[in-house]
Structure formats: structure tokens, C-alpha cells
Amino acid sequence: MPFKIFVTGATGYIGGDALYALSSRHPEFEYALLVRTQEKADAVQKKYPQTRIVLGELGDAELLKKEAARADIVIHTADASDNEGAAKAIAEGLVEGHTASKPGYWLHTGGSGILTYFDSEADRLGEWEEKEFNDYSGVEELTHLPDEAFHRNVDQIVLKCGTEHADVVKTAIVCPPTIYGEGRGPISGRGRQVYELAKLVLQKGYAPVIGKGKARWNNIHVHDLSEAFRLLVEAAVFRNGSKDLWGDKGYYFVERGEHVWGDLARTVAGQAKELGFIKSDEEYQLGKDEALNVAGFEAVSWGLNSRGKAERLNKVLGWTPRECSMEEEVPRILKAEKERLG
Numbered sequence: 001m002p003f004k005i006f007v008t009g010a011t012g013y014i015g016g017d018a019l020y021a022l023s024s025r026h027p028e029f030e031y032a033l034l035v036r037t038q039e040k041a042d043a044v045q046k047k048y049p050q051t052r053i054v055l056g057e058l059g060d061a062e063l064l065k066k067e068a069a070r071a072d073i074v075i076h077t078a079d080a081s082d083n084e085g086a087a088k089a090i091a092e093g094l095v096e097g098h099t100a101s102k103p104g105y106w107l108h109t110g111g112s113g114i115l116t117y118f119d120s121e122a123d124r125l126g127e128w129e130e131k132e133f134n135d136y137s138g139v140e141e142l143t144h145l146p147d148e149a150f151h152r153n154v155d156q157i158v159l160k161c162g163t164e165h166a167d168v169v170k171t172a173i174v175c176p177p178t179i180y181g182e183g184r185g186p187i188s189g190r191g192r193q194v195y196e197l198a199k200l201v202l203q204k205g206y207a208p209v210i211g212k213g214k215a216r217w218n219n220i221h222v223h224d225l226s227e228a229f230r231l232l233v234e235a236a237v238f239r240n241g242s243k244d245l246w247g248d249k250g251y252y253f254v255e256r257g258e259h260v261w262g263d264l265a266r267t268v269a270g271q272a273k274e275l276g277f278i279k280s281d282e283e284y285q286l287g288k289d290e291a292l293n294v295a296g297f298e299a300v301s302w303g304l305n306s307r308g309k310a311e312r313l314n315k316v317l318g319w320t321p322r323e324c325s326m327e328e329e330v331p332r333i334l335k336a337e338k339e340r341l342g
Contacts, residue, residue, distance in 0.1 A: 002028055002029055002030045003026075003029045003030065003072045003073065003237055004029075004030045004032065004070060004071045004072045004073070005022070005029050005030065005031050005032070005071060005072065005073045005074075005075060005233070006032045006033075006034070006054075006067045006068060006070070006071035006073070006074045006075070007019055007031060007032070007033050007034065007074075007075045007077070008034040008058070008064075008074075008075070008076050008077060008078035008080070008086070009034075009076070009077030009078030009079075009080070009109075010033040010034070010035065010044055010185065010186070011035060011036075011040050011043075011044060011185065011186065011187040011188060012077060012078060012185065012187075012188050013179070013183045013185065013188045013189065013190060013191055013192075013222065014077045014109060014176070014179070014183075014222070014225065015075065015077035015078060015109075015185065016183055016184070016185015016186055016187060016188055016189070017183040017184050017185050017189075017222045017223065017225070017226045018075060018077065018225070018226045018229040018230075019031070019033070019048070019185060020184040020185060020226070021184075021223070021226035021227065021229065021230050022226075022229065022230055022233060023048060023051075025230060026233075027050070030052070031048065031050075031051040031052065032051070032052045032053075032054050032067060032070075032071065033048075033051050033052070033053055033054060034054045034056060034058075034064075034067070034078065035053055035054065035055060035056075036055075036056070036057050037055075038055065040187060041053045041055060043186050043187055044186045044187070046186075047186040048186070054067055058078060058079060058083050058085065058086040059085060059086075061085060061086075061088070061089040062089075064086060064089035064090055064093060065089045065090075065092050065093035065096070066093065067093065068089070068090045068091075068092075068093025068094045068097065068104070068106075069093040069094065069096050069097025069098070069104075070097060071097075071104065072104065072105065072236070072237075073104070073105040073106075073107065073233055073236050073237075074090055074094065074104070074105070074106045074107065075107045075229060075233070076090060076106065076107070076108050076109060077109045080108055080109040080110070080154070081109060081110050081111040081113075081114075081151040081154055081155075082151065082154060083154065084153055084154055084157065087108070087154045087157040087158060088157055090106065091106075091157055091158070091160075091161040091169070094106055094161065094165075094168070094169045095161065095165050095168055095169055098168050098169060099168060100167040100168055103167065103168055103169060103170050104168065104169050104170070105169075105170045105171075105172075105233075105236040105246075106158065106161065106162070106169060106170070106171045106172070107172050107174060107229060107232050107233065107236075108154075108158045108171065108172065108173050108174065109173075109174055109176070110151055110154075110155055110158075110173045110174065110175040110176075110251075111150075111151050111175060111176065112175050112176065112177040112217070112218060112253065112255075112306045112308050113150045113151060113301065113306060114145060114149050114150050114151040114152060114155065114175070114306075115133060115149075115305070115306040115307065115308055116150060116301070116304040116305065116306050117145065117146055117148065117149035117150060117152075118131070118305070119215070119303075119304045119305050120150075120304070121146075121148075124211075124304075125210060125211035125212075125215075125287070125288055125300075125303040125304070126209070126210050126211020126212040126213050126214055126215050126261070126262070126303040127211065127212060127214055127215060127305070128212075128214040128215070128216075129215065129216065129305035129307065131305075131307065132307040132308070132309055133253075133307065133308040133309065134308070134309045134311060135175075135251055135252055135253045135308060135309065135310060135311060135312045136311035136312045136315055137311070139248075139249055139251050139312070140248075142251050142308075143155075143159055143248055143251055155173060158171050158173055159171070159173070159247075159248065162246060162247040162248070162250060163247050163248050166246070166247045170236065170245070170246035170247065170250070171246060171247055171250050172232050172245065172246055172250035172251075172252060173250060173251050173252065174225075174228060174229065174232070174252050174254060175251065175252060175253050175254070175308065176220055176225050176254050177217055177218035177219055177220060177253070177254075177255050177258075177306060177308070178191075178193045178194055178217050178218065178219040178220070178259070178326070179191045179192075179193075179219070179220055179221075179222050179225060180194050180195075180219060180220075180221060180222065180326045180329050180333065181221040181222040181223055181323060181324075181329060182222075182332070182336070183222050184223075190336070190340075191222065192298055193217075193298050193301055193302070194219075194264070194268075194326060194330075194333060195333060195336075195337060196295055196296075196298040196299070197264070197265060197268055197298070197299075197302060198268050198272070198330070198333045198334050198337045199295075199337050199340075199341065200294065200295050200299070201265070201268050201269050201272050201278065201334075202272060202277055202278065202334070202337055202338060202341060203341070204284070204294075205278040205279060205280055206269065206278075206280065206281070206282050206283065206284040207265040207266045207268065207269035207270075207281055207282065207283045207284065208265050208284055208286050208291070208294070208295075208299065208302065209261075209262045209265055209266075209283050209284065209285050209286065210261060210262075210285075210286050210287075210288075210291050210299065210300070210302045210303030211285075211287070211288075211303045212262070213260070213261060213262020213263075213265070213285075213303075214260060214261075214262060215260070215261050215262075215302070215303050215304050215305045216258050216259065216260050216261070216305055216306075216307055217258060217259060217261065217301075217304070217305065217306045217307070218253070218255035218256075218257070218258045218306065218307060218308055218310075219255065219256060219257065219258065219259055219326045220254050220255050220256050220321065221256060221321065221323035221324065221326075221329070223323050224254065224256060224321040224322060224323050225254050227319060227321075227322075228252065228254045228313055228319055231313065231317040231318075231319055232245075232252075232317070235317060242316060244312070244315070244316045245316055245317075249312075251312070252310070252312050252313050253308040253309065253310035253311075253312070253313075254310055254313065254319075254321075255308065255309070255310045255321075256321040256323070256325065256326075257325065257326075258307060259326060259327075261302040261303065264326070264327075265283075265302070266281070266283065267327055267330055268330055268333075268334065269281035269282075269283075271330050271331055271334055272334050275331065275334060275335070277334060277338055286299065288300055288303070291303065
């Protein structure tokens with residue numbers, strides 16, 4: 001029997017690219033894809049005619065439970081880090097539909113925004129931070145972050161499922177930072193943080209520096225992120241029983257390096273000027289309220305620290321990022337955003 005994989009978010013940036021990477025390498029798997037509308041379902045089915053479309057939404061708990069119980073592996077990427085109801089339904093379905101002899105696997109998409117808690121709590125913006133979290137030597141710290149931290153409420157649901165039912169459900173939280181690169185999914189191929197930064201530079205004609213501009217954040221190419229999902233799926237398929245993979249150890253950063261937000265803003269503005277898209281690459285300092293008004297939450301995130309060293313995937317599965325750096329991708333991001341803006 002082929003392995004059954006249930007994917008939420010196949011029309012999105014992360015899920016769409018992960019589906020591409022997996023189905024390209026493993027066309028023999030049976031894929032079920034949660035899609036909200038028939039219009040999007042038609043576009044997905046056209047690209048992936050062998051997949052089974054599950055028409056529905058994250059709010060349909062019974063549907064999610066049914067599909068999670070049926071699947072061997074759930075890859076949850078659609079609003080995964082913030083939707084409690086969907087996470088609870090997936091957990092229930094996996095527990096009900098699996099046994100110790102045939103466990104279910106849950107690859108859950110978290111987000112490194114969880115690490116911004118410490119800046120937010122101290123009301124810091126654009127400050128330099130030395131603290132760097134580690135998903136191998138410091139995994140216990142990550143699985144016990146403050147309850148008030150961003151995404152933590154959903155992390156707890158996943159961790160509880162993967163520890164209280166460790167023999168039946170194997171969980172892994174994949175925690176990406178700033179994601180860049182053109183996605184290969186059927187609908188959405190655009191990231192958020194750096195793309196919104198490029199959009200603002202093109203619209204306003206300056207380099208937006210939040211606070212002192214010294215905050216740092218990790219980054220990863222979307223293709224390298226998809227390779228992380230692929231390796232975890234293969235570990236599930238081949239029943240890699242390592243205790244370092246799942247449950248209370250299954251917390252994974254995926255990063256190629258890190259950027260200083262102020263420096264990145266200057267790079268984007270400088271490249272935009274060099275391409276002839278803006279006349280000036282002057283800096284403009286934004287406070288929190290102004291950043292929110294100008295570009296929403298993404299702009300505030302440009303002033304926060306999120307530093308997490310990815311060691312676990314390399315140590316347990318040999319994952320190594322191979323794509324270009326974010327700085328090398330900036331000209332392509334600017335050209336894509338220029339085209340989107342018309």
C-alpha cells in the first residue's frame with residue numbers, strides 16, 4: 001500500500017513548495033490536499049492530477065480528524081502556527097486513527113516568530129541581541145518557552161500529542177524563519193517578510209530602518225525548507241526510530257544564516273536604486289506605531305530579534321542548505337515585486 005500523506009496549505013507558499021519537492025521525488029505516495037475553493041482545487045488538480053482533493057477549511061474539525069486518522073503522515077502548513085482548532089482536530093484524528101504498530105506522523109509548521117517574545121516583553125525594537133537559541137543542545141529550552149510567546153499555544157498542542165501519545169503519534173515541529181526564493185507550488189510562490197520590505201522600498205523610495213536597525217533574524221530559501229520536510233517524511237516512511245527525531249526532541253530550526261534587519265533594508269534600497277526602480281536609497285527610521293501604519297506586522301518584525309541555530313536536522317538527517325543567500329536573491333525579489341506592483 002502506498003504511503004498516504006495529507007497536506008494542508010498546498011496552495012500556499014510553504015506547503016506548495018513542499019508538495020512539489022515531495023511529489024517530484026516520491027510520485028508513488030498517495031497525496032490528499034486540503035483546498036478551500038473549487039477554483040483553487042481545479043488549479044491544483046491540473047498540476048497534480050493524481051492527487052485527491054479534500055474540499056474544506058481549517059474550521060471543519062470533523063473533516064480534519066477524518067483525514068488525519070486516514071493519513072500515515074500529516075504535513076500541516078496552512079495557518080499552522082496560529083490555528084488552535086485545526087491543531088486540536090489533527091491531534092485527535094491522529095490518535096484515534098493510529099496504533100503503536102502503525103503510528104501516525106505529524107510534521108507541523110511552527111515559526112521562529114516565537115523567539116521574538118523576549119523583545120516584545122521588554123518593549124525593545126531594533127536592538128542588538130547576543131542570545132541565540134539552539135535546537136539540539138538547547139531543545140528543552142525551546143519546548144518550554146513562556147506560554148505567552150507567539151505561536152506557543154499551538155506548539156503546546158503538538159508537543160502534548162507527541163509526548164503523551166508518543167507510541168502512537170510521532171510529531172516534529174519545523175520552525176522556519178524569514179523565507180525567500182520563488183516557490184514552486186501551484187498557486188502562491190511569494191514569501192512575506194523580505195517581500196513586503198521590498199514592496200515598501202519600491203512604494204516609498206527609502207530604506208525603512210526600525211528602531212536602531214540592529215535586530216537580527218535567521219533566513220532560509222524555500223527550496224531548502226522543502227528539503228527539510230522531504231527528509232522528515234522519508235524518516236517516517238523508513239521508520240527511523242531515533243529518539244532525537246520526534247516528540248520532545250522533534251523541534252527543528254531551518255536556517256542558512258542570519259541578517260541584520262537594518263543592513264538588509266539598506267541592501268534592498270541600494271539594489272532598487274541600482275536597478276533604476278527608485279531615485280534615492282536614503283534611510284528613514286520608523287518607530288513601532290509608524291511601522292504598523294505603513295506596512296503592518298511584517299514591518300514591526302523588522303525590528304525584532306529571532307535567532308535560532310539549526311543543528312538538529314544536520315545531525316540526525318544530514319540536512320544542509322544549498323541554495324543561494326537571501327542577499328543574492330534580493331534583485332530577483334525586487335524584480336518580482338516591481339512586476340506585481342505594475
